[in-house]
Amino acid sequence: MSTEVASTTQAPPVLEVVDLETRFHTARGVVRAVDGVSLSLRAGETLGLVGESGSGKSVLGRTLMGLIATGGTTEVSGTVRIAGQAVHELSGRQRRKLWGPKIAMVFQDPMTSLNPVRPIGVHLTDPLRLHLGLSRRAAKERAVELLDRVGIPDPRRRLEQYPHELSGGMRQRVMIAVALSCDPEILIADEPTTALDVTVQKQILDLLGSLARERQMATVLISHDLGAVEGRTDRVVVMYAGRAVETAPTTELFAAPHHPYAEALIGSVPALDAPPHTVLRAIDGTPPDMANPPVGCRYAPRCNRAQDLCRDQMPLLLDTSPGRSVACHFPVSVALPDVPEVPDGANEKETV
Amino acid sequence: MRALLRRLGQLVAVLALVSFGVFLLVAALPGDPAAAILGPGRPPEDYAALRAEMGLDQPLFQRYFEWLGQALTGDLGSSTVPPYLDVSDRITAALPVSIELACLGLLIALLIAIPLALVSAYREGGLVDRVVSGGTFAILSIPSFLLGLLLIMLVVETLGWLPRSQWVRLSDSVAGNLEHAILPAIVIALPEAALFTRILRNDLVRTLREDFVLAARAKGMPPSRVMLNEALRPSSFSLVTVVGIALGTLIGSTVIVEYLFSLPGMGTLVVTAASQGDFPIVQGATLVIATLYVLINTGIDVVYGYLDPRTRRVHA
Numbered sequence: 242m243s244t245e246v247a248s249t250t251q252a253p254p255v256l257e258v259v260d261l262e263t264r265f266h267t268a269r270g271v272v273r274a275v276d277g278v279s280l281s282l283r284a285g286e287t288l289g290l291v292g293e294s295g296s297g298k299s300v301l302g303r304t305l306m307g308l309i310a311t312g313g314t315t316e317v318s319g320t321v322r323i324a325g326q327a328v329h330e331l332s333g334r335q336r337r338k339l340w341g342p343k344i345a346m347v348f349q350d351p352m353t354s355l356n357p358v359r360p361i362g363v364h365l366t367d368p369l370r371l372h373l374g375l376s377r378r379a380a381k382e383r384a385v386e387l388l389d390r391v392g393i394p395d396p397r398r399r400l401e402q403y404p405h406e407l408s409g410g411m412r413q414r415v416m417i418a419v420a421l422s423c424d425p426e427i428l429i430a431d432e433p434t435t436a437l438d439v440t441v442q443k444q445i446l447d448l449l450g451s452l453a454r455e456r457q458m459a460t461v462l463i464s465h466d467l468g469a470v471e472g473r474t475d476r477v478v479v480m481y482a483g484r485a486v487e488t489a490p491t492t493e494l495f496a497a498p499h500h501p502y503a504e505a506l507i508g509s510v511p512a513l514d515a516p517p518h519t520v521l522r523a524i525d526g527t528p529p530d531m532a533n534p535p536v537g538c539r540y541a542p543r544c545n546r547a548q549d550l551c552r553d554q555m556p557l558l559l560d561t562s563p564g565r566s567v568a569c570h571f572p573v574s575v576a577l578p579d580v581p582e583v584p585d586g587a588n589e590k591e592t593v
Numbered sequence: 594m595r596a597l598l599r600r601l602g603q604l605v606a607v608l609a610l611v612s613f614g615v616f617l618l619v620a621a622l623p624g625d626p627a628a629a630i631l632g633p634g635r636p637p638e639d640y641a642a643l644r645a646e647m648g649l650d651q652p653l654f655q656r657y658f659e660w661l662g663q664a665l666t667g668d669l670g671s672s673t674v675p676p677y678l679d680v681s682d683r684i685t686a687a688l689p690v691s692i693e694l695a696c697l698g699l700l701i702a703l704l705i706a707i708p709l710a711l712v713s714a715y716r717e718g719g720l721v722d723r724v725v726s727g728g729t730f731a732i733l734s735i736p737s738f739l740l741g742l743l744l745i746m747l748v749v750e751t752l753g754w755l756p757r758s759q760w761v762r763l764s765d766s767v768a769g770n771l772e773h774a775i776l777p778a779i780v781i782a783l784p785e786a787a788l789f790t791r792i793l794r795n796d797l798v799r800t801l802r803e804d805f806v807l808a809a810r811a812k813g814m815p816p817s818r819v820m821l822n823e824a825l826r827p828s829s830f831s832l833v834t835v836v837g838i839a840l841g842t843l844i845g846s847t848v849i850v851e852y853l854f855s856l857p858g859m860g861t862l863v864v865t866a867a868s869q870g871d872f873p874i875v876q877g878a879t880l881v882i883a884t885l886y887v888l889i890n891t892g893i894d895v896v897y898g899y900l901d902p903r904t905r906r907v908h909a
């Protein structure tokens with residue numbers, strides 16, 4: 242009943258991830274970089290994906306695009322559905338058809354993400370000609386429009402320039418234009434501002450926000466900085482050591498985080514009125530070795546609320562209220578539902 | 594324009610240095626040219642007279658500038674060994690052979706190396722990669738004269754696919770020339786191909802780990818286009834350097850191959866002249882080879898500018 246109501250009021254998800262796992266077999270053992278993450282995203286929705294460096298955000302982003310797939314020493318399980326298609330069941334050729342028109346990515350470092358020996362223009366015209374079949378001339382005109390739209394002055398001249406002739410902020414604008422070139426339904430922005438000057442960061446995030454709104458594009462905004470996600474996303478998934486530990490509507494998360502890790506992260510965001518260069522209050526301790534994580538809750542060794550249960554048993558991601566869930570035995574300022582009900586026949590995967 | 598002039602100035606300076614080096618080197622060689630020409634057992638006055646006639650009693654610098662002045666007009670003197678031919682003529686006859694061998698050899702080497710490196714790097718550590726790695730290693734460890742002998746035995750003696758004939762000049766008959774040039778070119782090409790493959794493969798592997806390759810893949814580019822359009826050019830800088838050096842070096846150092854295949858190239862010319870004490874030829878040939886070497890490397894710098902826009906001069 243309730244699901245029917247939901248489906249009539251809301252569009253079907255453009256991105257659905259169910260129990261996704263990415264494992265790397267390395268000399269040091271198996272690295273579970275993504276360890277059972279589920280989420281879903283509707284058109285026009287913006288999801289924040291936050292966590293410390295090394296928590297598996299980039300691997301998750303690349304796996305859900307299908308850029309990382311089973312092969313060699315890498316193993317992927319679970320399901321990713323983009324526009325209804327199970328990405329990891331597609332052939333390489335079919336999957337590449339999604340990259341550009343259905344899903345696109347903006348990468349972390351604009352200094353290294355453009356080919357240094359190719360002019361800006363071909364970075365844009367390549368996907369336009371490949372996916373949309375535009376002629377050389379039409380692709381060039383479209384490239385000029387795109388550069389103009391992402392706020393690059395004198396776009397026609399820029400087409401002939403090489404990446405090293407542009408500043409970091411300009412290069413990231415180019416990367417955004419490349420990602421938008423085939424009008425994707427889903428945009429994954431993997432720490433798009435981490436490598437940029439503070440003054441440029443806000444401009445780029447604002448640009449991404451306005452582009453996503455005007456195109457009704459579903460966006461995953463990856464960041465190690467909760468501050469970048471606040472006020473720009475509808476919902477947030479907090480990742481720790483490859484797992485989603487809390488998911489919540491953004492405003493609710495900032496008002497009352499449930500997971501001790503989320504609470505600590507929020508505590509480390511500098512207040513808006515703090516003087517510049519205030520020393521961040523970092524979280525004590527270091528993330529676990531991903532090739533050899535602790536048995537119970539992975540955050541337990543750093544958690545001030547941890548008890549024996551936490552060191553023994555991995556907490557499951559459980560709903561605390563509609564749209565909110567937390568994976569913690571002793572969450573902050575909320576009670577867990579009594580015994581998790583298991584409705585018969587239902588798949589017990591939490592979907593964010 | 595200013596940069597071009599500066600470049601030209603540099604080139605002239607290097608060439609002056611090279612020519613002086615060549616001159617000094619030959620002047621310092623043991624043995625008396627007069628003795629070599631006249632043979633032993635003449636009265637000392639004869640030798641002295643000939644040396645004076647050849648200008649050998651003049652101070653070193655004066656001799657250098659005279660030699661250089663003539664060399665600039667294309668006159669490198671004449672051989673001191675009968676039939677006393679013009680050095681320039683001997684070089685003009687031998688040089689095309691060597692240049693053709695070197696160019697053909699390198700062309701074959703690149704035609705082998707580039708595809709092999711691309712497929713090896715595409716699946717790093719895969720079966721193809723390991724087979725190619727083993728193969729190139731094996732070829733590099735075989736001396737090239739052995740390779741040449743084996744090829745001659747197989748292709749000319751046993752199979753009889755190619756004739757064992759006198760060298761045919763390219764201008765006389767293209768087919769006849771190629772029939773004769775192809776085997777030595779292959780002998781030259783194989784070790785170079787092995788070296789090129791290893792260098793390019795390693796640089797490709799490194800490039801493929803770059804963010805911009807991931808970004809290109811994320812645009813939906815098929816693997817072949819990622820390899821050819823994105824990865825190949827930024828991976829080719831070391832290869833270009835090595836090819837340039839190989840081209841410059843090969844022109845004067847294909848002696849073994851020239852000997853094996855009895856080719857009238859620069860290697861044969863210099864070695865024969867040196868053993869006969871024919872100094873003008875050694876001097877002239879070395880000057881030409883060294884000059885070519887410098888010019889080729891200047892050309893390589895120009896190729897760099899094309900390959901890597903970051904090394905291009907920024908227009909003020």
Ligand SMILES: Nc1ncnc2c1ncn2[C@@H]1O[C@H](COP(=O)(O)OP(=O)(O)O)[C@@H](O)[C@H]1O
Nearest residue numbers: 265272274293294295296297298299300301531
């Ligand atoms: N190709 C790989 N092989 C082995 N381990 C990897 C590979 N890629 C990423 N990892 C590991 O996966 C973990 C998550 O990495 P990543 O997703 O880049 O973190 P984040 O983006 O959150 O900073 C890290 O421990 C990293 O070392």
Ligand SMILES: [Mg+2]
Nearest residue numbers: 298299300432
């Ligand atoms: Mg990352």
